[in-house]
Amino acid sequence: MRILAVGVATIDIVNTVGRYPPEDGEVRALEHHVSLGGNASNTLVVLSRLGHHCSLAGAIADDPGSRQILQQLQQHGVETHYLARHANSITPTSYITLSRQSGSRTIVHYRRLAEFGWRDFSRIATGQFDWIHFEGRNIPDLRRMMAALKARPEIACSLEVEKAREGIEELFPLTGLLLFSRGYARHQGFSEAASFLAGMRDQVTPGTTLACAWGEQGAWGMDGQGGLFHAPAFPPPRVVDTVGAGDVFNAGVIHGQAAGEALSGVLTRACRLAGEKCGRKGLT
Ligand code: ADP
Numbered sequence: 001m002r003i004l005a006v007g008v009a010t011i012d013i014v015n016t017v018g019r020y021p022p023e024d025g026e027v028r029a030l031e032h033h034v035s036l037g038g039n040a041s042n043t044l045v046v047l048s049r050l051g052h053h054c055s056l057a058g059a060i061a062d063d064p065g066s067r068q069i070l071q072q073l074q075q076h077g078v079e080t081h082y083l084a085r086h087a088n089s090i091t092p093t094s095y096i097t098l099s100r101q102s103g104s105r106t107i108v109h110y111r112r113l114a115e116f117g118w119r120d121f122s123r124i125a126t127g128q129f130d131w132i133h134f135e136g137r138n139i140p141d142l143r144r145m146m147a148a149l150k151a152r153p154e155i156a157c158s159l160e161v162e163k164a165r166e167g168i169e170e171l172f173p174l175t176g177l178l179l180f181s182r183g184y185a186r187h188q189g190f191s192e193a194a195s196f197l198a199g200m201r202d203q204v205t206p207g208t209t210l211a212c213a214w215g216e217q218g219a220w221g222m223d224g225q226g227g228l229f230h231a232p233a234f235p236p237p238r239v240v241d242t243v244g245a246g247d248v249f250n251a252g253v254i255h256g257q258a259a260g261e262a263l264s265g266v267l268t269r270a271c272r273l274a275g276e277k278c279g280r281k282g283l284t
Contacts, residue, residue, distance in 0.1 A: 002130050003129065006058065006134045008058050008135065011037060011093045020104065037243075041078070043160075048078050059084050062085055062088075062089065115138040139171065157174070158175055177210075197221070197228065248270075
């Protein structure tokens with residue numbers, strides 16, 4: 001399948017520590033690695049490994065970090081043709097502290113780069129793609145992009161809803177697959193996924209598939225007929241790195257949906273893929 005994802009590419013600088021340091025403290029890292037990050041990029045790297053033809057549409061700076069990003073994307077077989085380059089910008093960077101004691105990851109993100117916008121998107125010949133996946137950010141422009149695709153029902157469309165951004169709910173009727181995060185569900189006042197998904201059903205076009213990952217508890221999903229499914233997590237022998245687990249899960253769901261599999265099987269496969277990832281450093 002030919003897949004385009006609209007979203008960001010970042011550099012992740014990951015330090016593993018024994019336990020998270022107190023404020024104003026100092027601690028030595030046990031491990032350190034630098035890798036490609038960003039939700040859309042991560043999801044594409046996994047989809048590429050699953051055999052799809054992937055292309056990233058996003059903004060990119062013109063600095064050493066951006067060259068590292070280009071190299072990494074190309075190494076993972078992700079096309080970079082539709083990246084919009086911006087001079088005098090800085091590659092978005094996530095400084096991530098992974099705590100071995102708790103398994104948590106604390107992220108400080110720095111960004112000074114324009115968003116990929118409607119004008120960039122309108123230059124893409126979207127007809128060459130079977131599936132377009134959107135990261136839920138830059139909402140006004142995304143609304144135009146997704147509305148334009150509404151007139152092209154032959155192109156499947158998915159939306160990742162990770163953060164509660166103003167107006168993001170207006171995008172829900174514009175897609176056939178919504179991928180929610182636990183953080184978004186909690187922000188809406190829900191402490192578990194099943195009732196959150198049931199509540200979401202009124203906000204989407206009938207027939208839309210919903211999924212919501214919930215860390216060590218696995219994931220829940222609701223198919224187009226309102227059937228609710230749960231898949232447990234697949235814990236690895238040792239949890240090594242959970243950074244990007246949600247992005248891997250999303251790739252698994254897109255892969256399964258595209259193959260026309262039933263949602264229960266799709267969720268199970270996506271959780272297995274994400275669980276395997278948690279057992280190793282980095283994405284692949
Ligand atoms: P995010 O990375 O966006 O915070 P989640 O924490 O919800 O996303 O994780 C996404 C998926 O990754 C979960 O549905 C689950 O299948 C898997 N996962 C996450 N943490 C673990 C874990 N500790 N053990 C096994 N699987 C996990």
